[in-house]
Amino acid sequence: MSGAAAPTIPGEMRADITTSVNGGALTVSIGGALVLDTVGGVHEALEAPLARGPRAIRLELAKVTRLDASGVSVAVGLHRFAKSMGIPLEIAGVEGDRKLLVDLALRGQDPATPPRPIGFTREVGQAAAGIWELLVDLLRFAGEVTVIALQIVRRPALLRLRDTLAAMARHGTDAVPVVGLLGFLIGAIIAFQTYDPMAKYGAKLQVADVVAVSIVRELGPLITAIILAGRSGSAFAAEIGTMKVTQELDALRTFGIDPVRFLVIPRMLATVIVTPMLAVYASALGVLGGFTVLGPKGITFTQYLVEVRDVLTVGGFLQGLAKAAVFALLVSAIGCLAGMRTGQGPGAVGLSTTRAVVAGIVAIIVADSILGSFFYTLGI
Amino acid sequence: MVIALRGVSIGYGSRAIVEAIDLDVRRGEILFIGGGSGCGKTTLLASMNTLRPPLAGSITIDGIEIAGAGEDTLQQVRRRFGMMYQLGALFGGMTLLENVRLPLEEFTRMPRAAMDDLARAKLGLVGLAAHADKKPAEISGGMQKRAAIARALALDPPIIFLDEPSAGLDPVTSADLDALIVALNRMLGATFVVISHELASIFAIGHRFAMLDGARRRLVALGPPAELRDHSDDPWVRRFLSRTASGEG
Numbered sequence: 001m002s003g004a005a006a007p008t009i010p011g012e013m014r015a016d017i018t019t020s021v022n023g024g025a026l027t028v029s030i031g032g033a034l035v036l037d038t039v040g041g042v043h044e045a046l047e048a049p050l051a052r053g054p055r056a057i058r059l060e061l062a063k064v065t066r067l068d069a070s071g072v073s074v075a076v077g078l079h080r081f082a083k084s085m086g087i088p089l090e091i092a093g094v095e096g097d098r099k100l101l102v103d104l105a106l107r108g109q110d111p112a113t114p115p116r117p118i119g120f121t122r123e124v125g126q127a128a129a130g131i132w133e134l135l136v137d138l139l140r141f142a143g144e145v146t147v148i149a150l151q152i153v154r155r156p157a158l159l160r161l162r163d164t165l166a167a168m169a170r171h172g173t174d175a176v177p178v179v180g181l182l183g184f185l186i187g188a189i190i191a192f193q194t195y196d197p198m199a200k201y202g203a204k205l206q207v208a209d210v211v212a213v214s215i216v217r218e219l220g221p222l223i224t225a226i227i228l229a230g231r232s233g234s235a236f237a238a239e240i241g242t243m244k245v246t247q248e249l250d251a252l253r254t255f256g257i258d259p260v261r262f263l264v265i266p267r268m269l270a271t272v273i274v275t276p277m278l279a280v281y282a283s284a285l286g287v288l289g290g291f292t293v294l295g296p297k298g299i300t301f302t303q304y305l306v307e308v309r310d311v312l313t314v315g316g317f318l319q320g321l322a323k324a325a326v327f328a329l330l331v332s333a334i335g336c337l338a339g340m341r342t343g344q345g346p347g348a349v350g351l352s353t354t355r356a357v358v359a360g361i362v363a364i365i366v367a368d369s370i371l372g373s374f375f376y377t378l379g380i
Numbered sequence: 381m382v383i384a385l386r387g388v389s390i391g392y393g394s395r396a397i398v399e400a401i402d403l404d405v406r407r408g409e410i411l412f413i414g415g416g417s418g419c420g421k422t423t424l425l426a427s428m429n430t431l432r433p434p435l436a437g438s439i440t441i442d443g444i445e446i447a448g449a450g451e452d453t454l455q456q457v458r459r460r461f462g463m464m465y466q467l468g469a470l471f472g473g474m475t476l477l478e479n480v481r482l483p484l485e486e487f488t489r490m491p492r493a494a495m496d497d498l499a500r501a502k503l504g505l506v507g508l509a510a511h512a513d514k515k516p517a518e519i520s521g522g523m524q525k526r527a528a529i530a531r532a533l534a535l536d537p538p539i540i541f542l543d544e545p546s547a548g549l550d551p552v553t554s555a556d557l558d559a560l561i562v563a564l565n566r567m568l569g570a571t572f573v574v575i576s577h578e579l580a581s582i583f584a585i586g587h588r589f590a591m592l593d594g595a596r597r598r599l600v601a602l603g604p605p606a607e608l609r610d611h612s613d614d615p616w617v618r619r620f621l622s623r624t625a626s627g628e629g
Contacts, residue, residue: 036536039498040490068536068568069505070498076509077497097567104560105501108510344517345472 013037013066019049026054028078031063034071042074050081057082061102062093072105079106134341141337144260145268152265163266171232171267172274176281178231182223183282187215187289195293205299208307211290217316218323220283221276222368225327228275229360233335236267237356240339241349249340259340268332275328276321283320315380323371330367331360382407382539382571383428388437388447390423396435397423398592401599407538410565410572412586412605414620419594421575422466422543428573429463429541430454441539459487461539462532466547468524470516476503476527477512483534502530505560507553522549526557533564539571540564546578554578558585579623583609591617 013033020027026049030042059078061067075091082089094102152158194210240263243249249259291304338356342348383405391397397420405411413421426432427439430446439447441457449457470479480499484490490498503509506526508519516524525545532540542561546554562585564570576582582589582605589608591601593616601608601617609621618624 036488036498040488040494043491043494043497069502069533069564070536072505073494073498073501076501076504077494080497080500097563100559100563101505101567104507104563105504105509107504107507109500109504110510345515347473348517 015039015042016063017042017045019046021049021052021054024055025058026050026052026056027058027060029060029063030074031065033066034061034064034074035066035068036070039070039073043077046074046078053085054087056088056090058090058092060093061091061098064093064098067098067101069101069105072102075102076105076109079109083110137341138337141260141333141340144258145264145333148258148261148265152261158261159269160262160266163262164270167267167270168274171228171235171271172278175227175231175274175278179224179227179278179282180285182227183215183220183285184289186219186223187211187286188293189289190214190219190286191290191293195297199297204294204297205303205307207294208290208299208304209311212287212308212311213316215286215290216283216312216320218320218368218372220286221279221320221324221327222364224275224279224282224324225331225364226361228271228278228328229331229335229357229364232267232271233331233338233356233360234353236332236335237338237342237352238349240264240336241342241352244340244342245344245349264333264336264340267336268329271328271332272325276324279320279324313380319371319375319380323368326367326371327364330363334360334363381405382442383573384438384440385428386438388424388427388439389435390420390427390432391435392423394435396597397594398597398599399436401437401592403590403599403602405571405573406587407571408565408569409587410561410574410585412574412576412582412589413592414575414577414582414589415592416594416620419592421592424592425541425543425573425575429461430458459535460537461541462535462537463541464525464528464532464543464545466543468516468521468528470524470527470531472516475513475515476508476519476530479516479527480531480534483531487535499530499534502533503527505533505564506530507556522553525549526553529557529560536568536570538569539573542572542574542576544575544577546576546581551580554581555584557581561585579621582621589621591620 013035015034015038016031018029020029028046028049032038034042057078059075061075064071078089091102148158190211191207194207195204198204198207198210240249240259243263252259252262287308291299291301294304295301335356338352338359342352381404385401385403388401388403389396389399390401401424413424415421423432427434428441434447437447438445442460444453444457446454446457470476471482474482477496477499480502481495484495484498488495500509500512503512506529508523508527508530511519511523511527516527519527525548529542529545532542545557549557558581561572561574565572574581574586586605588603589601589605590599591608592598593600600614601612605621608617610618612618612621
């Protein structure tokens, strides 16, 4: 039989530990206060004897003068170690409430096992399953929206008009200042950046063409949609996501109210109506912004407007409107879908909001490139 | 006494819900605080746990005045109690083990493995050892409450505040929780201040019961629950503790 010196855990409270090995069986005897202040030291003192791989463990707690709910963690640690090594553990010297405390603490404790590493195949499989799930959700959502939209076309009373108008005010009217400001500045920036190269070829007035075409066909709808993704797409995801977390969506379903009709359609319809209007507004202010750069260069407002009128075609204007409507459809659908797919827990709503904004912006850019090629091919 | 309230008024803004509360919480007792809905139970607890200063009066914990005290004093006092919130208030991004380990990481110096064992022991006490690696969203509401109790016990505080611990729990789990409170109270001498409507728990384990009345805006009863139920001069207190409908008796 071999015995180890009895380390004393210092501090206001003291725990004395004696370990001895007899025929491979480790006996740990603890005396004094086995409490929060001493338990860390006890744990450290047990590392070396446990590392030698005992064949059995006996924990003596009879000399413990004070045991708190932290102190029983020594028993828990030894219990998990013994279970993982497949060796017996005997706990002695606890009775009454102490025994109850130890027994309660040991309930359901699993053996200590290292976490299973996640392999490459497993990760790829999980990612693929996630993408498949998303595609299924997307298809289901698109189907639901289409079916309900058709029902509303047949029976307009199904539309929640008041909610739609409120959404138009919140996501349209309230966005007017920021959309206007950005449109104006983008127009001015384009004029500013293109003036010098164009002036070299004596084409100062044609800067108005560049501003008008790029703003009306492209940038007006694009910046409006990006603002929409940041303001409204995120808001839709957060609103609907919070409602999902707080079971409000379940409550709607149990009333027999379809959440898509109640929540999604008013938001999507509102954004599809207001976004083209906002895009026109942004474009008008962008054209005006271009003049603020060209005006001081000696071009009159009449010259500028005539040039803009000549370069803009009805097709180009309608192209901008169509793009804005498509962007609005994508951003609002992605925001609402992200909200409906919100998981559980406090981080879930934040995650949905981030997804709505990022996926919304990516969808806008992808759709813009597809629509741009389409209109170019048609010669519009 | 471990907590002493003198002339305490609680409420929102300048509107008092309950006024002139004089209450001593004795060291090592299990004190239940109850009353009708909206009578200020949770607000009183928020004043005792330093989150909401009282509108008036004095609150001392272990002799340290917390009404109007500075942040340093409040931090010192906060180490003396653990708190379980009505809805658990677990950190959703962490596992149960990490939730319980957090106070240990912040306030103790011990090896990570010891902290893990300690956190597992606390989760074992509330019957959640097998769920240590789950996140709060993956377990039921009742289990979240029990995990919150384990977190309140993390630093073995001498005072433990529990806000509606049994609400939403099944009777067996609720009785297990009562047994745990009694064991911790007897073994560790921990003082429990429990906000609860659960008459079964109040009579089973409560040493004393303090009753607030929102209509009269005062503390209307304080004493052993069975004695108050049978002999209180106040009919509202007797009705409350004997679960009698307003129209009866």
